[in-house]
Amino acid sequence: MSGPPSLQDLITAVNQVAGNFSAAESRACFRDPVIIVSAPRAGSTLLFELMSQAKGLWTVGGESHPVFMTQPHLRAENASFDSGRLTKAHAEGETAHKIRAGFLTLLVDRDRKRYMTMEPSARPSAFRFLEKTPRNALNIPFLCEVFPDARFIFLHRDPRENIASIMEAWTAGRQGGFVTFPGLSGWKRGDWCLLLPPGWRELNDASIAEIAA
Structure with a gap:
């Protein structure tokens, strides 16, 4: 190939x-x-x-x-x-x-x-x-x-730097190529970025900072 x-x-x-x-x-x-x-x-x-x-x-x-x-x-x-x-x-x-x-x-x-x-x-x-x-x-x-x-x-x-970078990825979303589960069923924001951890549904009303952490 x-x-x-x-x-x-x-x-x-x-x-x-x-x-x-x-x-x-x-x-x-x-x-x-x-x-x-x-x-x-x-x-x-x-x-x-x-x-x-x-x-x-x-x-x-x-x-x-x-x-x-x-x-x-x-x-x-x-x-x-x-x-x-x-x-x-x-x-x-x-x-x-x-x-x-x-x-x-x-x-x-x-x-x-x-x-x-x-x-x-x-x-x-x-x-x-x-x-x-x-x-x-x-x-x-x-x-x-x-x-x-x-x-x-x-x-x-460093956790502060890491969380800040994850927040940037979530903000960039599709434009940055960070969406891993587009249109995720049960997710109010529609697209999920980066890793999909257990318990993600509990983050539906969380801030980007809380999701990143």
Whole structure:
């Protein structure tokens, strides 16, 4: 694939990769993955960009939203959209394998060389994988099931600065590209930005500052 694939093309590619690797093989590829966990707007993008330049680290080139979009049942905790959290129960065997296949499909090294376009004999059989997506903060049990050997980096920012930045994201909304659940049913403001935490409905009458905190 050259350039961002369409969702349907990505789903097709993921299914093909999943068929070429067994679940055990896809699990063995990811050696001690490094997963960055933080609140939104905490500086994880900068940390990710710096770390991704290290020799031997592989990434999907950015955040992993496209990987999860290939599995529609993982968009939220359940059909009622009670939160964006994913638990160990969401990572049943086939789903975990498909998520790893999704990462393999988009995997690139620091020079943007794609893992899946390399000759099989030239691919490293196991590699160090770096992942950063804000939603990881809600999905640690899920990620531990998909990547049993994962190592986590917990990044935090001064709370006042972090909350102020989250407020800016909410104010920018669609114009800033921060809407994650457009037209969320049960949400008076219509669009939800950034992470969808458990108990979000209780924030219907809250201020932007209270939502951000």
